[in-house]
Amino acid sequence: xxxxxxxxxxxxxxxxxxxxxxxxxxxxxxxxxxxxxxxxxxxxxxxxxxxxxxxxxxxxxxxxxxxxxxxxxxxxxxxxxxxxxxxxxxxxxxxxxxxxxxxxxxxxxxxxxxxxxxxxxxxxxxxxxxxxx
Numbered sequence: 001x002x003x004x005x006x007x008x009x010x011x012x013x014x015x016x017x018x019x020x021x022x023x024x025x026x027x028x029x030x031x032x033x034x035x036x037x038x039x040x041x042x043x044x045x046x047x048x049x050x051x052x053x054x055x056x057x058x059x060x061x062x063x064x065x066x067x068x069x070x071x072x073x074x075x076x077x078x079x080x081x082x083x084x085x086x087x088x089x090x091x092x093x094x095x096x097x098x099x100x101x102x103x104x105x106x107x108x109x110x111x112x113x114x115x116x117x118x119x120x121x122x123x124x125x126x127x128x129x130x131x132x133x
Contacts, residue, residue, distance in 0.1 A: 021126040032132040064101040064128035101125035
């Protein structure tokens with residue numbers, strides 16, 4: 001029981017340290033680009049991953065991918081008896097984390113951005129979409 005209290009506090013701290021960007025912040029960041037020229041977006045964002053045209057509307061697509069190592073907490077329980085040491089351990093919250101973001105921007109024949117949407121991890125999308133200056 002004494003071990004569970006410190007472990008639960010550590011778990012709570014780890015979860016609050018991993019708070020992500022609210023989706024509304026990503027929406028606002030992307031919406032700020034509406035009405036701009038697609039060429040302005042390309043200058044700020046880089047070349048799109050893919051472009052296509054559907055029913056007279058052109059779409060540019062950017063894909064972002066992040067791979068990171070998540071911090072880990074190691075928990076171990078050990079004992080000593082009959083001059084033989086034994087232990088049991090596990091790693092919590094650790095390992096490789098891969099996140100993705102897809103941003104699609106629609107623009108008309110004049111090159112004006114008329115629609116936009118995103119899907120994926122909010123932190124990755126927030127990092128992938130530049131602030132409009």
